[in-house]
Amino acid sequence: xxxxCAASSRGxxxxxxxxxxxxxxxxxxxLLRHRGWRxxxxxxxxxxxxxxxxxxxDIGKERPPAQLLRRWDVIVNAAADTRWTMSATExxxxxxxTVEALQSVIGDGTYVVHVSTAYAVGLKNDVSSIKxxxxxxxxxxxxxxxxxxVREAFPYAAIVRPTLVIGRRSDGHVARxxxxxxxxxxxxxxxxxxxxxxxxxxLDVVPVDDLAGIIADTAGGWGDHNGVEVLTVAAGRTAPRVxxxxxxxxxxxxxxxxxxxxxxxxxxxxxxxxxxxRFFLPFVRQHLSPRQRQIIELLRHYEPYLQITKxxxxxxxxxxxxxxxxxxxCYWAGANERLARLPARPWIMDKRQGLGRRR
Amino acid sequence: xxxEWSEYDLRQHIRSVIAAAAPIKNDVVEPTSQLTYxxxxxxxxxAELVMMLECELEVADIEPSxxxxxxxxxxxxxxxxxxxxxx
Numbered sequence: 001x002x003x004x005c006a007a008s009s010r011g012x013x014x015x016x017x018x019x020x021x022x023x024x025x026x027x028x029x030x031l032l033r034h035r036g037w038r039x040x041x042x043x044x045x046x047x048x049x050x051x052x053x054x055x056x057x058d059i060g061k062e063r064p065p066a067q068l069l070r071r072w073d074v075i076v077n078a079a080a081d082t083r084w085t086m087s088a089t090e091x092x093x094x095x096x097x098t099v100e101a102l103q104s105v106i107g108d109g110t111y112v113v114h115v116s117t118a119y120a121v122g123l124k125n126d127v128s129s130i131k132x133x134x135x136x137x138x139x140x141x142x143x144x145x146x147x148x149x150v151r152e153a154f155p156y157a158a159i160v161r162p163t164l165v166i167g168r169r170s171d172g173h174v175a176r177x178x179x180x181x182x183x184x185x186x187x188x189x190x191x192x193x194x195x196x197x198x199x200x201x202x203l204d205v206v207p208v209d210d211l212a213g214i215i216a217d218t219a220g221g222w223g224d225h226n227g228v229e230v231l232t233v234a235a236g237r238t239a240p241r242v243x244x245x246x247x248x249x250x251x252x253x254x255x256x257x258x259x260x261x262x263x264x265x266x267x268x269x270x271x272x273x274x275x276x277x278r279f280f281l282p283f284v285r286q287h288l289s290p291r292q293r294q295i296i297e298l299l300r301h302y303e304p305y306l307q308i309t310k311x312x313x314x315x316x317x318x319x320x321x322x323x324x325x326x327x328x329x330c331y332w333a334g335a336n337e338r339l340a341r342l343p344a345r346p347w348i349m350d351k352r353q354g355l356g357r358r359r
Numbered sequence: 360x361x362x363e364w365s366e367y368d369l370r371q372h373i374r375s376v377i378a379a380a381a382p383i384k385n386d387v388v389e390p391t392s393q394l395t396y397x398x399x400x401x402x403x404x405x406a407e408l409v410m411m412l413e414c415e416l417e418v419a420d421i422e423p424s425x426x427x428x429x430x431x432x433x434x435x436x437x438x439x440x441x442x443x444x445x446x
Contacts, residue, residue: 085401085403295407
């Protein structure tokens, strides 16, 4: 979806976008303004200095500001905490309580576009379970809970479920670096000793501008909807495999590094989960520093997303995502020069002591 | 990196590393900036950040004492300064 196609969308009402400083929210705000919506107001927890048309509201922790208590044609709820390491309480507060709080600003006829995640269906391919063990982490569990609440509370809504979001298709630009960028940061900083994955695992990514286009199109049809619909935005079967994605990311990072006279990184090894759990992990734990052990344990939160072998089935398929990865890497490197230029400190296999020491 | 740091210079350096590695790029990083909400760090990001600083400043594993939570930039500065310049 390109900005030029926007003319076909109805738009032009009043829209409130929560999470306006986030990866998705900021892109949606920019696009809606570009499409000429009559009124686009953003909500952030702490607006940047000098920002206009941004209302400060810590959703769920404060009452809504009086200026928000009025009629809205559309509310795009992009506010969320996407960390995979939150406690259940933190996740509920960040991702469910915020939806509860929105009820005070949503009037009759307001169309809600709720940004969820394709992974809200957890391990059972369903959002109905309230059990944490049916999800990969508290983030998924809380997003499932939020979806159930959206269905109960809002008669006119769209639930948008994207996979992992990366930078714009055109130039890799993104408002913040989370999700897949954790892997990139780990490669650059040599804090990921290996990628625990299988040859058949997918890394399903969607460029943020493609996603924002779909959200804006959905918002633009605000008078035409009935009930609650679910949109899954994903590359699906055309998503790159994890090994291919990691290779592309390392190649792009090394091309950037080479241009600046930095020695290229070796790509991290891809190790199967079985080998990792049974052989590598027990062996290396004996030889790691406390900090390295801490990082290995925290990386376990990310491993489930590198071991998804069943492709997501999209309602809105995003094609040709593979070339977007190198662009996202280059953008990340430009914005994180210090990290991107770090010397490689690979985890070496010392036959006497095992994997673990950094050079 | 062999260097004699003044506390002021060390804090400025730590702050610059925190800002440079932050998932959210903010123009202003202050001691009161929250690592998570303002700068986008999760627990893995903080651990990697500490590891980078340990490596750069050549100090061994730094652990917060007394169950101190690292939430603000100032908390991390205090932790690192305490390790590099023990009183």
